[in-house]
Amino acid sequence: MKKTFFLSIMLMLGISAFAQKAEIAFETKSYDFGEVKEENGPVSTFFEFKNTGQLPLVLNSVTASCGCTTPSWPKEPIKPGDTGSIKVTYNVVGRPGPFRKTITVKSNSSEGTTQLTISGSVKPKPKSVEEEYPVLMGDIRLKSQIAPKIEVFKGESRTEKIQFKNISDKDVKLTFIGAPKHIAIESNPAVVKAGETGNILITFNSKSIEDYGDRVDYAYIQNGISKKMGEENKITISSNIREDFRNYTSEQKEKSPIVEPELRLVKVEIPADSKRTVTFELKNTGKSNLIVHKMIADKAGIAKATCSKKTIAPGQSAVVKIDITTEGIKYDTYSKVTFITNSYRTPTLVIPVNIKITK
Structure with missing residues (x-):
């Protein structure tokens, strides 16, 4: 009987010890930053938690779903009843638009693994004139010297554009030289006032050239830059002329x-x-x-x-x-x-x- 009583006591102690665990309880498992500005740099939040168990809580690892998100957490054990926090920082620089990232917390709690979430939307930093229009040509700055590729079916015309800004203190009227006969190029508007923007309109007429497939043409801006045709005032126009099968009948x-x-x-x-x-x-x-x-x-x-x-x-x-x-x-x-x-x-x-x- 003494043996049975001793075994019962040991069993009860074992069950009691088994029941004692660390427990992690977060105040919230998700955080929405809302809209944040890229120019303000990285944003951070804290996920507060409490050890509601009977044993010390140990955070074994805290990892983010991407390198743009950096967590930091207490490395020492959290005593029963004590609180702690995990700091999560998201680097918004160069990441415009909505985001949603996860942080995985592994601990010695009964839950084992807990997932946290941050979300929000990054408003892009306003670009400077130099960033928006990186190509300088005399009194204007262009978004690019290379026009968007013109995809055109044989027999048709298509127009693409390059945006520019007048950075001078006077009106600008662009003129162009060197364009081949199948390309018409003009400024819209014809006269661009100081500080305002315009478009270089490039119209490719596939009827006027005996060619197919990829090709590259050039035109040159005369705007107090150069009367010659050189790299400093060149516009590159790439195109692809395709046979038109869109209206082919079954017989054709x-x-x-x-x-x-x-x-x-x-x-x-x-x-x-x-x-x-x-x-x-x-x-x-x-x-x-x-x-x-x-x-x-x-x-x-x-x-x-x-x-x-x-x-x-x-x-x-x-x-x-x-x-x-x-x-x-x-x-x-x-x-x-x-x-x-x-x-x-x-x-x-x-x-x-x-x-x-x-x-």
């Missing part, structure tokens, strides 16, 4: 030419500072004429690429010739030749050219 699609190259990958083993020519056939297996609008060869390792026919009749072939040169090339080179065609199925055909340099 069915009768479209089909491009079938004899090679879909060109592999060449060649010594450095050497030349070699690769030829292969390009066949039209469709039901109407295949037109090769343009061939574009990468400069790396390719001196020239040509096709013996611009128009290939159904069932006929043309010979493609690629002149490869490794002059000045010491290492393996990966290049390509791109065909722009009138094929509905394959308007753009890319043939990779892998050049292996041998000793």
Whole structure:
């Protein structure tokens, strides 16, 4: 009986010890900063907690969901009944817009892991004139010297713009030189008052040029900068002219030419500072004429690429010739030749050219 009584006492003590744990209780597990200003720098908040258990509370680790959020926490044990806090700092610099970040707290509490959340929205810092318009050209500052890329279907026109600001104390009237005939360029408004903004309107007319695919053109601003055409007053205009298949009927699609190259990958083993020519056939297996609008060869390792026919009749072939040169090339080179065609199925055909340099 004494043995049974002793075992009962030990069991009760074990259960009591097992029941004694640290407990972590947060006043709140989420915090909304609301709208904060980027120029004011990092923002912080404190998550207050209490050890409501019977044993000391130890925070083993506190980690944030990204490097932009930094937590700091007490490293010493928190006695039963005592309080503590976790400081969370969010770096708003360079992070405009809404945010939501999590902080994971691992401790010796019965809960083990607790997740905290911060949220808010960062109002971007107002940009200076120099930041907003980084390109200086005489009396004006531009957002960019490079116009947005113009994507245009053959036969159509499209307009893009570059915004600028008159930074002088007088009216400015822009004039332009050097634009090719398929590009019209003007200022809107024609006269921009001191301190005000305007737009350089660039209209690309694909009817006025016999070209397809990617191309780059230039125009030059005359605004007390230079009467010459140089880097200091150059506007870069990139474009991509595409065949227009948008209104093709089912019959037109069915009768479209089909491009079938004899090679879909060109592999060449060649010594450095050497030349070699690769030829292969390009066949039209469709039901109407295949037109090769343009061939574009990468400069790396390719001196020239040509096709013996611009128009290939159904069932006929043309010979493609690629002149490869490794002059000045010491290492393996990966290049390509791109065909722009009138094929509905394959308007753009890319043939990779892998050049292996041998000793």
